[in-house]
Amino acid sequence: MNSLRVPALTRSRVPGRRHGVVLSAVAAALLLTLAACAHNSFVVNAQRVLTVAPSIYDGGITFAEQNKAKLSPETLIVFERIRVQFPPAYRTFDAALATYIASGKTDPAAVNAARREVDSLVANICVLVMLNGGPDLGRDYKVK
Amino acid sequence: MDPIIALLVGQGINLIVKAVTKGKVAIPDAVPILQSLNDALGLVAEETDAERTERRAKAEAIFARHSTPLIEVPK
Numbered sequence: 001m002n003s004l005r006v007p008a009l010t011r012s013r014v015p016g017r018r019h020g021v022v023l024s025a026v027a028a029a030l031l032l033t034l035a036a037c038a039h040n041s042f043v044v045n046a047q048r049v050l051t052v053a054p055s056i057y058d059g060g061i062t063f064a065e066q067n068k069a070k071l072s073p074e075t076l077i078v079f080e081r082i083r084v085q086f087p088p089a090y091r092t093f094d095a096a097l098a099t100y101i102a103s104g105k106t107d108p109a110a111v112n113a114a115r116r117e118v119d120s121l122v123a124n125i126c127v128l129v130m131l132n133g134g135p136d137l138g139r140d141y142k143v144k
Numbered sequence: 145m146d147p148i149i150a151l152l153v154g155q156g157i158n159l160i161v162k163a164v165t166k167g168k169v170a171i172p173d174a175v176p177i178l179q180s181l182n183d184a185l186g187l188v189a190e191e192t193d194a195e196r197t198e199r200r201a202k203a204e205a206i207f208a209r210h211s212t213p214l215i216e217v218p219k
Contacts, residue, residue: 043190057206061210068215079215083214094203101190
């Protein structure tokens with residue numbers, strides 16, 4: 001009796017194919033992990049700025065207080081404006097970051113805008129202090 | 145980076161290197177290497193609630209210390 005034999009489905013075995021699939025899966029997992037880390041680094045960098053910035057503010061305003069007699073009135077006015085503007089800018093940045101984290105890290109626009117304000121004030125402090133013969137406060141402000 | 149993630153990524157790197165070199169080379173120390181890279185790139189864990197509270201308290205203490213005007217600013 002003739003039996004109709006259906007040819008068994010055979011997989012064409014390409015050498016190293018399985019290896020390739022495993023490698024691709026591992027590479028994809030690595031990429032996803034690194035992407036998650038990059039997302040995390042945005043928050044960590046912002047938190048570093050929030051940690052370091054008050055120290056620079058402290059150094060700058062202390063410098064102005066200690067050298068009040070030597071500084072020109074114009075320079076003192078700029079220092080005074082920074083003294084007043086920095087705390088609310090810092091709190092806004094801190095609150096924006098907290099909101100960003102609480103809302104599932106979706107829209108960083110508010111954090112970026114608030115950070116720019118703090119960055120700008122910190123840069124002004126560093127320049128003012130250096131221009132008036134003070135230390136390089138920005139040395140500790142490495143977060144970009 | 146979370147230590148567990150570092151371990152997983154480190155093992156992933158180890159597996160890839162082993163696979164690419166067909167087992168001739170392995171990097172069992174991929175985790176410390178990764179952690180050094182991690183530090184260099186600034187990829188560390190987010191601050192905890194306690195750290196955040198401490199940071200805010202320190203900042204507010206600094207702000208309070210500089211509450212006296214440096215000069216009378218004309219309006």
